Amino acid sequence: MQPIVTYKERCRTCYSCVRTCPVKAIKVDGGYAEIIDERCIGCGNCLNCQQKAKVVVDRMVKAQELLTSGDPVVAVLGCSFPAFFHTCTPGQLVSGLKSLGFREVHEGAHGARLIAPLYREAIAVTDRPLIASHCPAVVDLVERHYPKLLPNLLPAVSPMVAMGRFIKETLGTDTKVVYLSTCIAAKFEIQSPELQSAVDVVMTYGEIDLFFRRRGINPATLAESGFDGIEPAHGRMFTLHGGPFRAMEIPTDFLDTETVTAEGETHVLDTVRDLVAGRITPRYVDLRFCDGGCIDGPAKNRDLTHLYKRNLIIKYNSSVIPYRTAPHYASAPPPANLRRSFSDKSKKLPSPKPEDIRRILHSTAKFSQSDELNCRACGYATCREHAVAVFQRFADTGMCLPYNLRKMEEDRGILLQKYELISRELSKQLGEEMIIGDDRKVAQVAELIRQVAPTPTTVLIQGETGTGKELTARAIHRLSSRADKPLVTVNCTTLTDSLLESELFGHKKGAFTGAIADRKGLFEAANGGTIFLDEIGDITPKLQAELLRLLDVGEVRPVGGTTVKKVDVRLIAATNKNLEQGVREGWFRDDLFYRLNVFTIHLPPLRERMDSIPVLVQHFLEKASKKLNKRLTGMEERAITAMRHYPWPGNIREMQNIIERAAVLSHDGVVRLENLPSVFRETHDAHAGSQPGSRRASFKAEKETRLSPLERNLILRYLQEAGGNVSKAARLADLPRRSFYRLLEKHGISVQRDRRLTSAASEPGAGVIK
Numbered sequence: 001m002q003p004i005v006t007y008k009e010r011c012r013t014c015y016s017c018v019r020t021c022p023v024k025a026i027k028v029d030g031g032y033a034e035i036i037d038e039r040c041i042g043c044g045n046c047l048n049c050q051q052k053a054k055v056v057v058d059r060m061v062k063a064q065e066l067l068t069s070g071d072p073v074v075a076v077l078g079c080s081f082p083a084f085f086h087t088c089t090p091g092q093l094v095s096g097l098k099s100l101g102f103r104e105v106h107e108g109a110h111g112a113r114l115i116a117p118l119y120r121e122a123i124a125v126t127d128r129p130l131i132a133s134h135c136p137a138v139v140d141l142v143e144r145h146y147p148k149l150l151p152n153l154l155p156a157v158s159p160m161v162a163m164g165r166f167i168k169e170t171l172g173t174d175t176k177v178v179y180l181s182t183c184i185a186a187k188f189e190i191q192s193p194e195l196q197s198a199v200d201v202v203m204t205y206g207e208i209d210l211f212f213r214r215r216g217i218n219p220a221t222l223a224e225s226g227f228d229g230i231e232p233a234h235g236r237m238f239t240l241h242g243g244p245f246r247a248m249e250i251p252t253d254f255l256d257t258e259t260v261t262a263e264g265e266t267h268v269l270d271t272v273r274d275l276v277a278g279r280i281t282p283r284y285v286d287l288r289f290c291d292g293g294c295i296d297g298p299a300k301n302r303d304l305t306h307l308y309k310r311n312l313i314i315k316y317n318s319s320v321i322p323y324r325t326a327p328h329y330a331s332a333p334p335p336a337n338l339r340r341s342f343s344d345k346s347k348k349l350p351s352p353k354p355e356d357i358r359r360i361l362h363s364t365a366k367f368s369q370s371d372e373l374n375c376r377a378c379g380y381a382t383c384r385e386h387a388v389a390v391f392q393r394f395a396d397t398g399m400c401l402p403y404n405l406r407k408m409e410e411d412r413g414i415l416l417q418k419y420e421l422i423s424r425e426l427s428k429q430l431g432e433e434m435i436i437g438d439d440r441k442v443a444q445v446a447e448l449i450r451q452v453a454p455t456p457t458t459v460l461i462q463g464e465t466g467t468g469k470e471l472t473a474r475a476i477h478r479l480s481s482r483a484d485k486p487l488v489t490v491n492c493t494t495l496t497d498s499l500l501e502s503e504l505f506g507h508k509k510g511a512f513t514g515a516i517a518d519r520k521g522l523f524e525a526a527n528g529g530t531i532f533l534d535e536i537g538d539i540t541p542k543l544q545a546e547l548l549r550l551l552d553v554g555e556v557r558p559v560g561g562t563t564v565k566k567v568d569v570r571l572i573a574a575t576n577k578n579l580e581q582g583v584r585e586g587w588f589r590d591d592l593f594y595r596l597n598v599f600t601i602h603l604p605p606l607r608e609r610m611d612s613i614p615v616l617v618q619h620f621l622e623k624a625s626k627k628l629n630k631r632l633t634g635m636e637e638r639a640i641t642a643m644r645h646y647p648w649p650g651n652i653r654e655m656q657n658i659i660e661r662a663a664v665l666s667h668d669g670v671v672r673l674e675n676l677p678s679v680f681r682e683t684h685d686a687h688a689g690s691q692p693g694s695r696r697a698s699f700k701a702e703k704e705t706r707l708s709p710l711e712r713n714l715i716l717r718y719l720q721e722a723g724g725n726v727s728k729a730a731r732l733a734d735l736p737r738r739s740f741y742r743l744l745e746k747h748g749i750s751v752q753r754d755r756r757l758t759s760a761a762s763e764p765g766a767g768v769i770k
């Protein structure tokens, strides 16, 4: 089993392991990131996964099995142990390990002394730069990724393997050796067939600590025992920066270019690349993959700083360490063979051709250099590196975050547009086509519609939100000679600017990222019929110019296209903005305004059409009855009175929504005041209170009634400014989100994001235009 395993179900594909793996030994496939064993060098960087999806396999069970097997088991403490177990003395630690069942305890630093002669010899006679082979991650790095440097690896085993051989050759081969360390690569090292039998188990200090705790052993409370092996003297310096020179007595000095020492991923990789390129030619290179050396290996003590740990080692080195060297070691010869060889374990990967890279980049909408953001969100340093990994099947294109975000945004716009079309279609089926009203102003509107409908004239409909602008546009189309041709409606605020332009006019393949084929626009789709552009006051100046051109010459030019197409489309535009003011303030083109303003219909707000309230109530009750499949016979007088006195900031849509909601709540088929949002009860009470002879409402009730509409208007305004996004609206209003939601509920306002502000309410009654 590999020493590091992946828990698929914990992987959240954040790609942090891809990002931190120095040799890109991580493959993202099937929604999780797993280690590619042949490429892995065991550095342990991927263990920093916050989800704990990559973990070191716990060797405690294996160690326990050895300890209970009856065979002698020897513990060897790696040189960095004083920087981990700093709350007890070395002698107490030895006692603790013996309580666990270890027969002997050794200092692994002696291993450095064992291999030192080989190092000195090789360095003295070498004709090429020699790379130290004591760090297993460095050995794996060369064997798996830089095989050109195989002849440069110093042909000696690591101190750990030297210790294992020394102990087994002295005590006999039935002896088991457990090595304790901060190193994860050592766990990989002992799996190599050539070295396997030297050490049986590698455990981290953390695992041993857990072992102590599980067995209720606290070494700090134990009496001291002495180490059983051979005292390593300055071999203990091995773990410190530059320590191997001292531990193995390799002569060097500060400015000596004959020897180089490097620690940490960046420096090690740079040095290796320099060696491969022949940029440096020292005699000996001492490399350790972990930044900070062995005391800062992946299983280090994370509570202590590097300098503090370094001081612990130095202090340890100058203290008197209890030793009771067992007699069988005093005269033991060094192991017979401390040499080793290395092999090429690299795997040749397929190299993509330029067109392969281009194809992969195109598939994530990267058509030019500027599209390559190199944001590293996928874990690769550049978009091209990612593309290479995709080609080599280590990565997939779904890892590109900017592309995904953009695509989501576009999909959202398209879905919103579809949603609008479907909900309009649904409304039509529910018989929403009628313009209802029983007042003078709606009668005037109806007359204007009848007059303009049969002509080809462009119409501009102005009115507050929810006053029936779209309904009016539909009526004009229905009464025109184009009624049998399409009516295409577009809400100019639902799509991003660039997407809206391509939706309206179409685009040519390659016009922008994501334009993978030619596409017709909505003007072409509406050819022969009518296009209704809702919220025209929100379009950008660029789009205003295109629209003006279209109205002037009757031609559309697709985005990215050079040719134009004739279209015959009648335009009806609507806005709740004051376009004249827009012209004065410069955000709306005057020439487009005059082009649109040929025939304008102003829709009065509901508060100016109070006479229509009863017929509208009736109309919406009938609609709700159909939609909810519920018998509704009417609305009680108190509720109608409240409706008459309510200021209706959301106009007829608000009324429609409120009646539908009340219809849901009604128990007996009659909509009662209690079924309406509380603000209506307050409106009713305030009104009743102001009637002669009626009992005066309390100050609190009256205050609430008068302020409530104001509060409601404010909420609607914030929502409108936030495009229907409640969190944003709450932020604008400087209110906690929860409070904002409470206000929405109080006023019966329901929100559909990016649709427009709809509040929980209504519409009218007697058909004026059918």
Ligand SMILES: Nc1ncnc2c1ncn2[C@@H]1O[C@H](COP(=O)(O)OP(=O)(O)OP(=O)(O)O)[C@@H](O)[C@H]1O
Pocket (backbone or CB within 6 Å): 427, 432, 434, 435, 436, 437, 463, 464, 465, 466, 467, 468, 469, 470, 471, 472, 534, 574, 576, 652, 653, 656, 756, 757, 762, 763, 764, 765
């Ligand atoms: N006079 C009316 N008679 C019947 N229903 C109406 C009337 N006016 C509006 N409605 C209904 O109110 C709702 C909102 O109408 P519409 O979408 O036409 O308003 P709008 O002014 O276009 O809104 P917005 O400014 O938010 O785009 C629709 O369900 C519509 O059917």
